[in-house]
Amino acid sequence: MQCALYDAGRCRSCQWIAQPIADQLQAKMDDLRQLLASRPVTEWCAPVSGPEQGFRNKAKMVVSGSVEKPLLGMLHRDGTPEDLTACPLYPASFYPVFAALKPFIARAGLTPYNVARKRGELKYLLLTESQRDGGMMLRFVLRSESKREQLRAALPWLQAQLPQLKVITANIQPVHMAIMEGEQEIFFTEQQALAEMFNGVPLWIRPQSFFQTNPMVASQLYATARDWVRQLPVQHMWDLFCGVGGFGLHCATPEMTLTGIEISAEAIACAKQSAAELGLQHLHFQALDSTRFATGQGDIPDLVLVNPPRRGIGNALCDYLSDMAPRFIIYSSCNAQTMAADFRHLSGYRVERVQLFDMFPHTAHYEVLTLLVRAEEK
Numbered sequence: 531m532q533c534a535l536y537d538a539g540r541c542r543s544c545q546w547i548a549q550p551i552a553d554q555l556q557a558k559m560d561d562l563r564q565l566l567a568s569r570p571v572t573e574w575c576a577p578v579s580g581p582e583q584g585f586r587n588k589a590k591m592v593v594s595g596s597v598e599k600p601l602l603g604m605l606h607r608d609g610t611p612e613d614l615t616a617c618p619l620y621p622a623s624f625y626p627v628f629a630a631l632k633p634f635i636a637r638a639g640l641t642p643y644n645v646a647r648k649r650g651e652l653k654y655l656l657l658t659e660s661q662r663d664g665g666m667m668l669r670f671v672l673r674s675e676s677k678r679e680q681l682r683a684a685l686p687w688l689q690a691q692l693p694q695l696k697v698i699t700a701n702i703q704p705v706h707m708a709i710m711e712g713e714q715e716i717f718f719t720e721q722q723a724l725a726e727m728f729n730g731v732p733l734w735i736r737p738q739s740f741f742q743t744n745p746m747v748a749s750q751l752y753a754t755a756r757d758w759v760r761q762l763p764v765q766h767m768w769d770l771f772c773g774v775g776g777f778g779l780h781c782a783t784p785e786m787t788l789t790g791i792e793i794s795a796e797a798i799a800c801a802k803q804s805a806a807e808l809g810l811q812h813l814h815f816q817a818l819d820s821t822r823f824a825t826g827q828g829d830i831p832d833l834v835l836v837n838p839p840r841r842g843i844g845n846a847l848c849d850y851l852s853d854m855a856p857r858f859i860i861y862s863s864c865n866a867q868t869m870a871a872d873f874r875h876l877s878g879y880r881v882e883r884v885q886l887f888d889m890f891p892h893t894a895h896y897e898v899l900t901l902l903v904r905a906e907e908k
């Protein structure tokens with residue numbers, strides 16, 4: 531893929547960009563095979579990939595420069611700013627939004643935060659787009675509440691330019707650190723969640739809840755997990771680290787009992803809203819730590835699906851899963867190294883099926899879906 535910013539040495543985030551996608555996929559498959567080399571794998575499924583560019587549904591822009599001439603993009607290690615509004619990973623629909631946001635920052639008097647001087651108000655702009663109808667969520671990450679009413683007063687101009695903005699908020703992040711978001715969220719729109727839809731399953735995106743950033747590949751990931759679960763005798767399952775419920779909501783049937791567990795209360799609110807829309811009676815979502823939830827349960831589900839952050843599920847949850855021994859485990863991972871380490875603690879399972887999903891093209895990262903079957907099962 532061609533990226534002028536990469537060629538000019540202005541952004542090097544996509545380290546594999548010069549390699550054709552087929553070579554990238556081959557290298558990722560080689561990496562995955564090597565990480566799983568110590569375990570026999572019954573079936574390797576063909577890797578799944580999506581478009582090479584325009585695939586991201588989310589932009590996280592550092593705001594720098596001046597109020598009259600803001601830059602949206604990133605800061606290099608030495609602190610120099612880089613405008614990345616022309617990054618080809620964003621869909622074409624993002625460009626008019628960036629173009630309107632620049633004059634808006636001046637109209638609203640939102641001085642970009644200057645990291646070196648610790649002055650200014652506007653730190654980041656976070657933009658998310660729904661595939662369902664092109665609706666968007668825009669969040670202004672501010673240092674304090676001091677510009678809140680000024681921002682509110684200026685918003686009608688922006689909303690007139692960009693009617694696709696369905697959810698607009700300010701997130702207050704008072705701390706001078708690399709953490710992107712604070713805890714306080716101020717809503718400027720009545721609508722607080724962005725409606726999304728994958729494979730006919732309604733999903734909701736709220737501020738402060740994780741949502742997959744490559745919707746074309748993520749929807750195939752959820753559909754594949756659904757197909758795998760439907761082939762198994764599963765009446766009762768858990769979806770741990772469930773986020774807004776993408777896996778569980780795809781897998782659930784009216785007869786099945788499903789519990790989804792996730793640490794973020796905002797994500798759980800989204801999952802509950804989807805479950806209510808689907809009218810499924812036996813779906814339960816709770817905001818809890820996954821390990822604490824699992825270790826506190828008496829009954830054993832037929833299948834446990836886990837989709838942890840990069841650190842993996844960890845020894846305590848692996849040990850507990852080994853002890854209670856559900857017949858099936860589906861592990862979806864964005865870090866095959868920690869997944870392989872977790873597998874070493876799940877020695878009572880054989881690796882039945884593995885499939886790679888190229889969620890992060892042009893980088894070494896990838897998602898992998900794995901089906902584990904309790905060793906004594908046929």
Ligand SMILES: C[S@@+](CC[C@H](N)C(=O)[O-])C[C@H]1O[C@@H](n2cnc3c(N)ncnc32)[C@H](O)[C@@H]1O
Nearest residue numbers: 740771772773776792793794819820837838839
């Ligand atoms: C890779 S995301 C997956 C989310 C979801 N399965 C999806 O498909 O969008 C990992 C999720 O784990 C959640 N998480 C992190 N630590 C957790 C914990 N200790 N217990 C439960 N959930 C946790 C995060 O908030 C995040 O939503």
Ligand code: SF4
Nearest residue numbers: 533535541543544617
């Ligand atoms: S992140 Fe965007 S701007 Fe940076 S190298 Fe990749 S495609 Fe180019």
